[in-house]
Amino acid sequence: MSILELLDNYPKAAIVVKQWFLDRMLESLNNDSLPEEFKDYVKSKFAVSYGSLLEEDAVLEEESDT
Helix, strand or coil, X not given: CCHHHHHHHCHHHHXXXXXXXXXXXXXXXXXXXXXXXXXXXXXXXXXXXXXXXXXXXXXXXXXXXX
């Protein structure tokens, strides 16, 4: 079974993995050599991605409750 198949079969695990990668990406922005505009752009994209992850998690929780 491939990693993509595992993540498709276990959506909660996929959310954890996505959050881990997003956290590492944000940590990498703590670099003085990166332009502030780039940092701001990535942070804005992070906010959108993180918000969608929270929505996915809420939907999965509702589905598991029923």
